[in-house]
Amino acid sequence: MAESMRTRALKVSFGKNEAVRGVDMDIEPRSVTAIIGPSGCGKTTFLRALNRMHDHTPAARVSGSVFLGEEDIYANGINPVELRTRVGMVFQRPNPFPTMSIRGNITFAPKRHGLARGRELDELVERVLRQAALWDEVKDRLDHSATSLSGGQQQRLCIARALAVRPGVLLMDEPASALDPTATQKIEELIYELKKEYTIVIVTHNMQQAARVSDYTAFFYIGDLVEFGETDAVFTNPREEQTEAYITGRFG
Amino acid sequence: MTGVGMPLRLRARLFRDAVLVALCVVALACAVVPLVWVLWDVVAVGVANLSLEFLTSLPAPPTIGGGGWANAIVGSVVVVGLAAAIGIPVGVGTGIYMSEYGANPLGRSARFLSEVMAGLPSIVAGVVAYGVIVVTMGQFSALSGGIALSLLFIPIVAITTQEALQMIPKDQREASFALGVSEAPTTLRVILPAAMGNVLTGVMIATARVVGETAPLLFTVFNSRYWMEGLDRPTATIPVNIYSYAISPFEHWHEQAWTGAFVLVTMVLTLNVAARTLWARRARFMAGR
Ligand SMILES: Nc1ncnc2c1ncn2[C@@H]1O[C@H](COP(=O)(O)OP(=O)(O)O)[C@@H](O)[C@H]1O
Ligand SMILES: [Mg+2]
Numbered sequence: 001m002a003e004s005m006r007t008r009a010l011k012v013s014f015g016k017n018e019a020v021r022g023v024d025m026d027i028e029p030r031s032v033t034a035i036i037g038p039s040g041c042g043k044t045t046f047l048r049a050l051n052r053m054h055d056h057t058p059a060a061r062v063s064g065s066v067f068l069g070e071e072d073i074y075a076n077g078i079n080p081v082e083l084r085t086r087v088g089m090v091f092q093r094p095n096p097f098p099t100m101s102i103r104g105n106i107t108f109a110p111k112r113h114g115l116a117r118g119r120e121l122d123e124l125v126e127r128v129l130r131q132a133a134l135w136d137e138v139k140d141r142l143d144h145s146a147t148s149l150s151g152g153q154q155q156r157l158c159i160a161r162a163l164a165v166r167p168g169v170l171l172m173d174e175p176a177s178a179l180d181p182t183a184t185q186k187i188e189e190l191i192y193e194l195k196k197e198y199t200i201v202i203v204t205h206n207m208q209q210a211a212r213v214s215d216y217t218a219f220f221y222i223g224d225l226v227e228f229g230e231t232d233a234v235f236t237n238p239r240e241e242q243t244e245a246y247i248t249g250r251f252g
Numbered sequence: 253m254t255g256v257g258m259p260l261r262l263r264a265r266l267f268r269d270a271v272l273v274a275l276c277v278v279a280l281a282c283a284v285v286p287l288v289w290v291l292w293d294v295v296a297v298g299v300a301n302l303s304l305e306f307l308t309s310l311p312a313p314p315t316i317g318g319g320g321w322a323n324a325i326v327g328s329v330v331v332v333g334l335a336a337a338i339g340i341p342v343g344v345g346t347g348i349y350m351s352e353y354g355a356n357p358l359g360r361s362a363r364f365l366s367e368v369m370a371g372l373p374s375i376v377a378g379v380v381a382y383g384v385i386v387v388t389m390g391q392f393s394a395l396s397g398g399i400a401l402s403l404l405f406i407p408i409v410a411i412t413t414q415e416a417l418q419m420i421p422k423d424q425r426e427a428s429f430a431l432g433v434s435e436a437p438t439t440l441r442v443i444l445p446a447a448m449g450n451v452l453t454g455v456m457i458a459t460a461r462v463v464g465e466t467a468p469l470l471f472t473v474f475n476s477r478y479w480m481e482g483l484d485r486p487t488a489t490i491p492v493n494i495y496s497y498a499i500s501p502f503e504h505w506h507e508q509a510w511t512g513a514f515v516l517v518t519m520v521l522t523l524n525v526a527a528r529t530l531w532a533r534r535a536r537f538m539a540g541r
Contacts, residue, residue, distance in 0.1 A: 085432035099445040109431035148540030
């Protein structure tokens with residue numbers, strides 16, 4: 001079930017380097033929020049704070065709060081492992097498990113979480129592969145290695161794999177940056193379909209992509225959230241000069 | 253450009269290259285010729301006396317002739333099997349700890365200790381097992397031999413496992429964490445399988461190292477002319493047999509020592525080929541072919 005997210009005074013630092021400097025953002029359910037900004041401005045760092053991936057980076061310090069629905073995910077008693085079944089993530093480079101089959105990649109986590117068994121697993125595999133628009137291409141070779149797929153197919157498999165644990169929110173960090181234009185278009189179409197059921201936050205350095213797929217756009221600059229609003233407004237009528245300079249390509 | 257200087261310099265350089273290549277070939281020959289020679293001897297002399305009797309019967313007294321090493325073959329398989337049964341779980345476990353949780357003094361000490369132990373002279377492992385187990389039990393035993401060999405087995409597997417796990421890209425761990433899978437199953441189901449090829453290589457190297465060890469076995473399993481009676485009893489093994497047959501005054505036993513060496517080499521080779529064949533299938537799968 002799609003959930004909303006909110007950040008309040010969210011800061012992330014690596015030692016002395018403050019990569020995210022106090023961000024307040026409201027993320028609407030069943031919508032696509034794009035995060036844009038020049039490289040190194042903290043987009044990835046912000047995204048990884050939303051599912052507590054920084055817990056695995058000893059140097060990272062997170063402060064402020066992040067709400068999933070009404071729950072503060074950094075509060076005591078929240079289990080970050082369980083949290084990630086509700087806030088899924090797709091990475092910049094496709095990272096399927098090479099030792100597992102296409103099916104195995106998808107069923108790995110649901111089996112561990114006890115979400116499905118036996119026939120249910122087959123149904124789950126088909127459902128998420130259809131959602132990821134990959135079913136027709138792989139239905140005859142589900143037992144082949146995930147690495148036998150092309151880069152674009154691997155990324156869609158990673159999306160299917162993330163959907164299989166039924167998250168409410170899906171975080172995507174430049175999911176198409178390693179892909180060719182055709183594969184990129186497929187991913188974009190997919191995002192458009194997925195937002196009917198999921199809350200999606202996507203980092204992209206491609207402005208056209210942000211304009212095409214997102215409902216809301218956040219512009220980051222050196223760790224600050226400079227501008228945030230409906231995508232149309234941000235692109236046609238930015239409030240901040242920095243935003244305008246960036247989207248018109250004067251820097252970045 | 254003078255037109256004369258360049259070709260001269262060039263010729264000098266080509267000459268230096270040729271000398272280097274020649275030196276490398278000589279070095280290679282120094283390494284390969286004795287190896288081929290030894291293998292040739294082992295095969296030629298060893299095969300000549302290989303018989304069903306050698307593989308299936310007990311030793312005969314030297315005055316009678318004939319007889320076989322069946323008890324020693326079984327003994328070696330059991331003792332090395334024990335070493336592997338102890339060495340694989342302990343070594344892999346230590347390697348996992350060092351790689352995944354080892355960024356602390358305990359992890360660093362474990363690594364240091366593994367490196368020291370990997371260089372441990374095998375006779376020391378024998379003396380340790382003798383002092384700790386043989387003396388306590390009051391007799392030589394297959395078990396103490398297995399433990400002595402495991403002291404040599406563990407550090408090799410631990411170090412190769414740690415290095416194999418560390419070669420797996422971070423994004424594999426993150427992919428698993430992002431699915432809400434916790435650390436232990438991520439390590440065991442995602443990272444370890446991806447590293448299995450190199451872990452297996454470590455196990456093969458360790459097995460090949462211990463299977464021919466003689467010194468530690470002299471102190472621990474000792475020897476026996478009979479079938480193995482139990483893990484707590486002295487037992488015949490191929491390396492110890494080679495040693496005692498080779499220094500005996502009997503020509504017939506010398507020949508059997510060669511045959512034993514041939515059987516030992518064949519066992520290591522077979523194990524290696526079998527493991528590699530099994531692994532090749534898996535590797536092809538992972539490579540998407
Ligand atoms: N694991 C890390 N350790 C130290 N510094 C990091 C780490 N990850 C990111 N940073 C730093 O945080 C800043 C923001 O990086 P990042 O979020 O990756 O930017 P973006 O995704 O917008 O390109 C950079 O200065 C980067 O060097
Ligand atoms: Mg980034």
